[in-house]
Amino acid sequence: MVSGELKRRISRLQREDSPPRPGRPDGRKPRRASADLTRHFPEGSICRTDRGDAFVCETPLGDIYSASRRLRRRYLAAFKKARRLARRDELPAFLEPLAGADAETTALIDTETAGLHGRPLFMIGMVRHVGEELILTQSFARSYAEEAAILDRFAAELPEVELLISFNGKAFDWPFVRDRMVYHRLACKPAFDHLDLLHPSRRRWRSELPNCKLQTLERYLCGRWRSGDIPGEEIPQRYHDFVREQDARLIAPIFHHNRLDLITMMELLIALVSPADAEPATRARAPSS
Amino acid sequence: MAADFSKFLEDIVSSQGYAGQIVHTEEIPAREAAYGELAEPLPGPIREALSSLDIRRLYSHQAEAIESIRAGKHTAVVTGTASGKTLCYNLPVLERLLANPEAKALYLFPTKALAQDQVRGLRRLADSHPELADLVRCGTYDGDTPSPTRRKLRREANVIMSNPDMLHQGILPYHSGWGGFLADLDFVVVDEIHTYRGIFGSNVANVLRRLSRICRHYGSSPTYVCCSATIANPAELAERLIGMPVQLVDQDGSPRGPKRFILWNPPYIDTGKMERRSSNEEGHRLLVSLLRKKVQSIAFARTRIVAELLFKYTAEALEKVSPSLAEAVRPYRAGYLPEERREIERQLFSGELLGVTSTNALELGIDVGTLDASLIVGYPGTIASTWQQAGRAGRGTDEALVALIAYNDPLDQYLMLRPEYLFGRSPEHAVIDPENPYLLAGHVRCAAFELPLREEDGECFGEQVMPILEILDDLGQVNRIDDAWYWSSTDYPAAEVALRTQSDDTYTIMDTSDGNRVIGMVDSISAPETVYPGGVYLHEGETHLVRDLDLEARAAYVERQHVDYYTQAVLDSSIRAGERQAEQDYAGGQLCFGEATVTWRTTAFKKIKFYTQENVGYSRLELPAQNLETASCWFAPSEEALSLVSQHEMKPIEGLVGIRNVAVNMLPLLAMCDRLDVGGIVDSTNFGTPTLFLYDRYPGGLGFAERGYKLFESLMEECLGAIAKCACDQGCPSCVGLPVTQPPQQGDPDLGRGYPIPDKEAALVLLHHLLGREAYVPRKRRRRAGRAVPAEPPEPRPAAEEGKPKSVSVSEQVAQRLRSARRRHVGL
Secondary structure: OOOOHHHHHHHHHHHOOOOOOOOOOOOOOOOOOOOOOOOOOOOOEEEOOOOOOEEEEEHHHHHHOOOOOHHHHHHHHHHHHHHHHHHOOOOOHHHHHOOOHHHHHEEEEEEEEEOOOOOEEEEEEEEEEEEEEEEEEEOOOOOHHHHHHHHHHHHHHHHHOOEEEEEHHHHHHHHHHHHHHOOOOOOOOOOOOEEHHHHHHHHHOOOOOOOHHHHHHHHHHHHHOOOOOOEEEEEHHHHHHHHHHHHHHHHHHHHHHHHHHHHHOOOOOOHHOOHHOOOOOOOOOOOOO | OOOHHHHHHHHHHHHHOOOEOOOOOOEOOOOOOOOEEEOOOOOOHHHHHHHHHOOOOEEEEHHHHHHHOOOOOEEEEOOOOOOOOHHHHHHHHHHHHHHHOOOOOEEEEEOHHHHHHHHHHHHHHOOOOHHHHHHOEEEEEEEOOOHHHHHHHHHHHHHEEEOHHHHHHHHHHHHHHHHHHOOEEEEEEEHHHOOOOHHHHHHHHHHHHHHHHHHOOOOOOOEEEEEEEEOOOOOHHHHHHHHHOOOOOOOOOOEEOEEEHHHHHHHOOOOOOEOOOOOOHHHHHHHHOOOOOOOEEEEEOOOOHHEEEEHHHHHHHHHHOOOOOHEEEEEEEOEEOHHHHHHHHHHHOOOOEEEEEEEHHHOOOOEEEEEEEEEEEEOOHHHHHHHHHHOEOOOOOOEEEEEEEEEHHHHHHHHHHHHHHHOOOOOOOOOOOOOOOOOOOOOOHHHHHOOEEEEHHHHHHOOHHHHHHHHHHHHOOOOOOOOOOEEEEOOOOHHHHHOOOOOEEEEEEEEEHOOOOEEEEOOOOOHHHOOOOOEEEEEEEEEEEEEEEEEOOOEEEEEEOOOOEEEEEEEEEEEEEEEEEEEEEEOOOOEEEEEEEEEEEEEEEEEEEEOOOOOOEEEEEOOEEEEEEEEEEEOOOHHHHHEEEEEEEEOOHHHHHHHHHHHHHHHHHHHHHOOOHOOOOOOOOOOOOEEEEEEOOOOOOOHHHHHHOOOHHHHHHHHHHHHHOOOOOOOOOOOOOOOOOOOOOOOOOHOOOOOOOOOHHHHHHHHHOOOOOOOOOOOOOOOOOOOOOOOOOOOOOOOOOOOOOOOHHHHHHHHHHHHHHHHHOOOO
């Protein structure tokens, strides 16, 4: 039932005959939710929502990624190409959501969570094309208490989105987000198309690659090998550590990780609408964030 | 068919072989039906559905329960078997669904089988009217439910039937997937609450508190409806379980026919009055007589093997007189495949089966209709169970027969001598302690995972919550942010909390002569004493030789083979004291609290011939031991204390065994647990002197023995009080007699002689000394004639008989001869 140290402590508790006192008897202050992250993430700011504050880092992709201009050009071209293929009835069925899609109303998303089902979600990374620029937005819950705020902010943005692009988002990200919205009792009426790049990627590359994980695809299509990136399975514990320590250095790698995932998703989209003989795609340089 | 039991019994009594077995007859009078009216009649479709099932009026308790539930009061319904309890909740639920099709209800049952049975019951009712048929979308949601069905149920069902374990591990941790269901949850039905006692009950109480908290989060506050079989304190138990006051409905308005309850004691077969005729034999003969008169009957057996033996003997006896009757009997017990069990239940319900031999598996409320006669072969251990089993007999206003057939063990024999003990005593109390800090800590972790905890949650979980949260915070498992504690670990806490003490780990039993077809299951604890290599596994009365027990694969391979014997495991059990955490001198002796390991192992088995019970073989076994690592408090009395008992020509160990027997009944009162949650052993091998061990029957311990250590003096006071107050002469089941602390065992009680009741005066001498009272002077020093030193019942899973390797004593051989000789001459 309970083991080790917890058991010993409860046993000790039983030996103390003083009645338990509510609250913090030792006068320790509860930790505050909001560390000042702005020093470490200059592009970030505090965003106020109906469900509390959250930290939002919103930046033109060009400011953090040197190859951003070229990426943007190819990304927009992919949309055009998809429409052209659709008109000729040559767009593969699994890319069908791209037929009538417009980069302006499309959002790529990638979430970071403290584990599987039932755990909190703490980051929603999103890339949208606004005006003449790709804009990266990363909403971040500096503690568990800010999860509702980042979801609320995301929910507020959703009505403008007609196409959501994700990698494994149909099975993971979107159900997770929807679940956490129910958890926080946030209304959510999605009216967008969802293109999950995992399935078309599998169809296209399954026979050539050892697997179709995002980072495998990234190595193959972008020629980018991540070094020093935080492994996905370490992210939940890292987040718990961050919430306790409130040390921005702990969380910076996750921001970075999330950005790389989003950039790779754009590359993946571009590759998927290109003819198969154009591979391997151009080698992108490592991002310089 | 209404049976004429007066005639039936007269025939028995006047038959040649009758030897005065009926030692007592208790006439339980008939009761008229009491009907009730609702202030506001039920909606038309429900009335029509009821009348199509031939239900024209509601019994008073049904009406009372419905009014209480309509008023939004949490309600506890406690009425007899077959009193129409399920309508008490099904009707208000249907009524609500008609008024609000969005409403939801969650039903919880202690077993999956009951949940399935209830789905069928609700469907039968709803399908009796087209409007209700469309309205009710119900199904079972448990470990067996396939994923696609789960999704569909979460989205579409309005009545979900589940169990506390599933709620704990499969629903609450993922409550956002249930957000829609929980937001509209109007009713939570908790049926068979008398099974939620002790550790299991304390865990369930915490799961229900977690459920209530999650419901509040989604804005619902469901009405709880608890149903219970008869126990001493149903309302108190319901209130402790749900953590809120309940309205008690306990005036049973259902009619009841007269019941004749006889106590049947098998006669002596030797002039020395030591041996009695086999109880299994008496039981199956009585069953055969009933079935030959076409009386639908159930025979309850204490153990699985006896259910098989009774079936085999009955079927073989009927085969000789009427093969069609033999076809109409089947055994029923845990370990059969679910579909097999469903079939037997259905056949019993439809009347296809005339007789069933069962373990207490049929004691719970599976709807098999009611029968005419219930034979209870061996006292089931509690008054409550006895009445549950007796309640299976009694069809409407017809007369019913119940017979309790005694084994030749001290407890059963005591009841035969003193019927008033059985008929005059109220059923047992059910005790739970949701605030046990060790249990609570596990649930606080689960709750924090589900939803951050706030100070006001202390109201729901008790005042221990805050200190526990402080500890969890220190250990980095929760994190306080602003005014709430959040789960802050990657662990999944629900996986670390098992609600039941018995593991649900099972072995499959496969028939190698039939392509390794799975024919049954057995729980992992019973496996080494049920399906050991070389043993005989009985399934529907058929003998199967066990070829192999694969502990890794959790599988037993058996081969169908006709043999004329069954086998009995010989168990060896012991306790080893481990590291001491606290110790002190007490009355010159040593009192300690610390770790202990209880070990049991099947060391051998005996071959027993069917019918004659002759011992026809013995084999040693090499099976790994099973261990329970737990917490224990132990006390070794001083030499001086022990010699005081010897001075009165009594055995010191008998005194200590007597104290043990009382203490395992008294400790639960101090530690707020069930009697089955603690065990006790008197052992001399650890310290070379007789030592009393009291331990928690839960891995790692839950603080019961710890409390025994801290309150040892009060515990001894309680023991002294209980023994001194008891009016008995030399010792009885209420005081130093045998405690009922064994979990169900697998042996045949017919082969053992149980354990004698120790001399209460030996215990009194010891207790007076320990508590510093004036020395106790025994009233008579004369020992009862022929009394042996009580053998120590092995704990925690005693074999039916102490191992007697190889040689069978002369007296036993004589007794066996006598038994088989008698069997040939005397009959019913």
